Amino acid sequence: MILLPAIDLMSGEVVRLRQGKADQKTVYSRDPAAFARRWEEEGGDYLHVVDLDAAFTGEQRNLDSVRAICTVVKFPVELGGGIRTMDAARRAIEAGVSRVIVGTRAAESLAFVSELAAEFGKARVAVGIDAKNGMVSVKGWTEESKLTALDLARRAEDAGAGTIIYTDIATDGMMSGPNFAETEKMLGSLQCQLIASGGVSSVSDVQRLKKMTGLYGCIIGKALYDGAINLRDLRN
Numbered sequence: 001m002i003l004l005p006a007i008d009l010m011s012g013e014v015v016r017l018r019q020g021k022a023d024q025k026t027v028y029s030r031d032p033a034a035f036a037r038r039w040e041e042e043g044g045d046y047l048h049v050v051d052l053d054a055a056f057t058g059e060q061r062n063l064d065s066v067r068a069i070c071t072v073v074k075f076p077v078e079l080g081g082g083i084r085t086m087d088a089a090r091r092a093i094e095a096g097v098s099r100v101i102v103g104t105r106a107a108e109s110l111a112f113v114s115e116l117a118a119e120f121g122k123a124r125v126a127v128g129i130d131a132k133n134g135m136v137s138v139k140g141w142t143e144e145s146k147l148t149a150l151d152l153a154r155r156a157e158d159a160g161a162g163t164i165i166y167t168d169i170a171t172d173g174m175m176s177g178p179n180f181a182e183t184e185k186m187l188g189s190l191q192c193q194l195i196a197s198g199g200v201s202s203v204s205d206v207q208r209l210k211k212m213t214g215l216y217g218c219i220i221g222k223a224l225y226d227g228a229i230n231l232r233d234l235r236n
Helices: 032-042 052-057 063-072 086-094 104-108 110-120 149-159 180-187 203-210
Strands: 002-010 013-018 021-029 047-051 077-080 099-102 125-132 135-138 143-148 163-168 193-197 217-220
Touching: 002 032, 002 052, 002 063, 013 032, 021 032, 032 047, 032 063, 047 052, 047 063, 063 077, 063 086, 077 125, 086 099, 086 110, 099 104, 099 110, 104 110, 104 125, 104 135, 104 149, 110 125, 110 149, 125 149, 135 149, 143 149, 149 163, 149 180, 163 180, 180 193, 180 203, 203 217
Parallel strands: 002 047, 002 217, 047 077, 077 099, 099 125, 125 163, 163 193, 193 217
Antiparallel strands: 002 013, 013 021, 125 135, 135 143
């Protein structure tokens, strides 16, 4: 299982939001590239970056920061937030990312997922599924759709997504542990790569996820920033 340290960007700053709420923001750094280097040096396998401005507004406002990150690190970078058009995906890939993550648009149009896979290849396309009580949330977690997370995951895989990123909103940023049961359920229903996200708060959480046969990766956010987890400890 690979480890994906997370960097959330807002106005060029590294931030964390509590349960995705823009008014509950903590700023950690004004130098995203330095944080990216740190997570690489400490043992991350793949960097997970979210453009929160783009997630909320649809406008990519942090591509300069993304470009700077991709320039200074050797490990691959994936980018989510506001990838709602082919041009947005192309701009992200041209900035240096290895994989784009589609969230809101995937819930609205699986044809778009198919178009991305045809244009860039399955390996460069991930669908981010953010769910609460099993239902998909979209537009920066501000709206709930009528789709279940499991149904969207299956459809996204069929449409050509090479990776599914499953986030349980209720646990994200809360340091309460991941939703293991839902992650296990999704893992048993998919053939493509599955990344677990949300709520990882301790080394034991990561070790428990590692025991899930076939789980491709685990995103770690707030626990890294608060010092509850050190990536080096997970390498021992």
